[in-house]
């Protein structure tokens with residue numbers, strides 16, 4: 001029998017929703033049990049790490065020195081390191097604090113406790129080399145499964161390169177937000193999620209990140225017809241995209 005693919009699902013500071021998305025695959029994941037071995041996945045086992053992973057999937061951001069060490073160790077032991085989800089790839093919801101008074105926030109959350117690590121939030125690729133990214137908040141579990149199967153079959157890893165707008169009308173979205181003069185980042189955002197937000201009456205806030213090569217100045221200029229610059233920046237903070245404006 002062919003050797004099983006040795007996988008690690010490694011979680012740093014996050015809501016752990018991407019791990020739950022993986023578990024939601026249920027039987028579909030179990031069907032791969034002869035081909036894939038989860039050697040680190042804290043919802044499934046409690047064993048020390050092996051010396052080597054074929055693939056380490058990393059969720060969340062390194063906030064403490066210990067987590068940074070964990071991330072670097074994962075990189076050292078893995079042939080491939082794949083980022084899982086918005087907070088690992090783009091900084092995510094907790095990156096909002098980068099744009100606020102961090103000291104004030106920590107005093108509010110931890111009124112009495114001192115010595116809590118409170119660094120600026122930075123994407124994982126600031127610390128280690130990243131081989132591939134599965135975007136989203138949370139990730140689309142079916143997309144994770146496709147990537148996993150491609151890894152098993154040694155096929156190239158791909159995610160769709162279409163925009164959310166290309167998927168949105170196919171979902172039966174009642175009315176386009178932009179036509180209604182409301183902010184929606186769909187035209188500039190990487191699709192593949194199936195546009196669940198507009199379908200359910202919520203604007204796309206680009207949790208999957210922007211498509212490669214989009215002109216963000218043009219985006220801001222277009223959307224400034226419907227919202228102030230401050231409002232647009234605050235919306236971009238929600239999924240860690242505000243810093244993309246300056247890059």
Ligand code: SF4
Nearest residue numbers: 017085086087137138
């Ligand atoms: S990307 Fe979203 S769902 Fe996934 S761990 Fe981060 S905050 Fe949670």
Ligand code: SF4
Nearest residue numbers: 165168176177184186
């Ligand atoms: S609602 Fe948003 S995602 Fe849907 S078509 Fe309009 S701009 Fe695109």
Ligand code: SF4
Nearest residue numbers: 193197204205206207
């Ligand atoms: S529609 Fe936009 S915000 Fe919603 S899941 Fe897709 S990319 Fe994320």
